Amino acid sequence: MEDENEYKKLPTDEKCVHKLWKARVAGYEEAIKLFNQIDDEKSPEWNKYFGLIKKFVTDSNAVAQEKGLEAALVFVENCGHAGKTTGEVMSGIVAKCIAAPRTKTKDLALQVTLMYIEIEKHEIVEEELIKGMEQKNPKVVAACVSALHTSLKQFGNKVIAIKPMVKKIPILLSDRDKGVRDEMKALVVEMHR
Structure with missing residues (x-):
């Protein structure tokens, strides 16, 4: 029992990459x-987390x-240099989050995506x-199309x-998957609008 709570003494950035998931959750919180x-969006404190944000998602x-x-979203909202992490975080979101089985995960992934656009x-x-549209998993493809649809609707x-x-x-x-076709139709309508 003693070793299980050892992680509580670690600094935040080390908790975020700990092997215990409970430690990582505590680190993210x-x-x-x-x-x-x-306070300062260009504070050197942000630098510790540049390499870790992809691991967050x-x-x-x-x-x-x-x-x-949730932590990545707050990071992008508040950090002045968050744009430097866009490529790696977005590739992680497309690979792991955008078509996740959990609704909250998908919603947060979309919020992070829209915040990067903002x-x-x-x-x-x-x-x-x-790039995500070229994946083999139709759920990922449909989710990427849906995210583009939402961003086009919100940002024009x-x-x-x-x-x-x-x-x-x-x-x-002409995709085999009905979900992909339906999402693409919605996107085409939005593009036309």
Whole structure:
């Protein structure tokens, strides 16, 4: 029992990469508090977490992953240099979160995606979502199309470029999976609008 609670003495950034999922959850919760307390968006305190943010969203434990996504969202909202993490975090979100079985995980993944677009990293976000459309898992493909649809609806075609998506229309409208076809139809309607 003594070793199980050893992790409580560790600093926050070490808890976030601990092998025990409970320790990681505690680390993410502390990180959320810490990210909300740092006043300066360019503070050197943020630097400790640049390499860890991708691990937050790709956690192997579902409960810890949800907390990690919450921490990542607060990080992107408050850190002045969060844009540097866009590529790696978005690839992790596409791979592990966007089509997760848990609804809250999917919602948080979409919120993080939209927050990256809000901090003007829309090209990288769109690129990662389009890469996600080439995956074999139809749930991931449908979720990527849905995320693009939502971002196009919220930010418009001045922010979200339509041209890269046009190439995917014939491929995804003729996909075997009904979910992928339906999501693509909704996206095409939004593109036309």
